[in-house]
Amino acid sequence: MVDLTQQVLRTDVAGMPLEWIGYQDAVRLYHLGQVAYTCGTLLYRIHGGTNARTGRRSLIEVNSIIATVGNNHALAKARDHYVPPLNNQALFKRDGRLCLYCGQRFADRDLSRDHVTPLSRGGDDVWSNVVAACKRCNNHKAGRSPEEAGMELLAVPFVPTHAEYIYLQGHRVLADQMEFLLAHFPRTSPLHERLRRRI
Numbered sequence: 001m002v003d004l005t006q007q008v009l010r011t012d013v014a015g016m017p018l019e020w021i022g023y024q025d026a027v028r029l030y031h032l033g034q035v036a037y038t039c040g041t042l043l044y045r046i047h048g049g050t051n052a053r054t055g056r057r058s059l060i061e062v063n064s065i066i067a068t069v070g071n072n073h074a075l076a077k078a079r080d081h082y083v084p085p086l087n088n089q090a091l092f093k094r095d096g097r098l099c100l101y102c103g104q105r106f107a108d109r110d111l112s113r114d115h116v117t118p119l120s121r122g123g124d125d126v127w128s129n130v131v132a133a134c135k136r137c138n139n140h141k142a143g144r145s146p147e148e149a150g151m152e153l154l155a156v157p158f159v160p161t162h163a164e165y166i167y168l169q170g171h172r173v174l175a176d177q178m179e180f181l182l183a184h185f186p187r188t189s190p191l192h193e194r195l196r197r198r199i
Helices: 023-031 073-079 088-094 135-141 162-169 175-182 190-198
Strands: 008-012 017-021 035-050 057-068 111-115 130-134
Touching: 008 023, 008 175, 017 023, 017 162, 023 035, 023 057, 035 175, 057 175, 088 111, 088 130, 088 162, 111 135, 130 135, 162 175, 175 190
Parallel strands: 008 057
Antiparallel strands: 008 017, 035 057, 111 130
16 A cells, blocks of 8 residues: 655755655646656656546656756755754754753653753754753753753754755655755764764
8 A cells, every 4th residue: 555645855956955745746746847857766656537538547656856847046045044943843853852961862742942051041042052852851951051050962053954954854754865865964964973873
């Protein structure tokens, strides 16, 4: 049975990752002739109606990565200064679902967003000032800095690039999609090391 929840990675014609889309949106792009090329594995074979004149049934094959045509100049310019929206799901995935104080791995429901410089002390709710923390460590740290609480931060928080954020938003990223995205991460990205440890 086909799993219709598997996401398709959409890129621009130059191969820069844009977003995750469902199979319906992918089929629409194929139908509108906006798919320039595909790569990755074949995910879906979608059968349509039968042509009254020819008697042939339409078929669209959807790959795991599709490159689409269109004007993406504005997006390409903005990508250099891109700051992705901060949300807990992406934050916890960025930090490998580890508490960056005690180093233990937790389920999302047992993690919280900790502000390294507390909001009460003028800290901002931004990627470079937040880390995943278990509720116990977050409560222990409270409104103090890690140093004041006698806690060591295990990794420096960082702002994900556009390609890194696309990865962080993905659900069940396939091996070919992961390989494609990794090629777009900066060489210095902490995600390279974290993902290597998990493979």
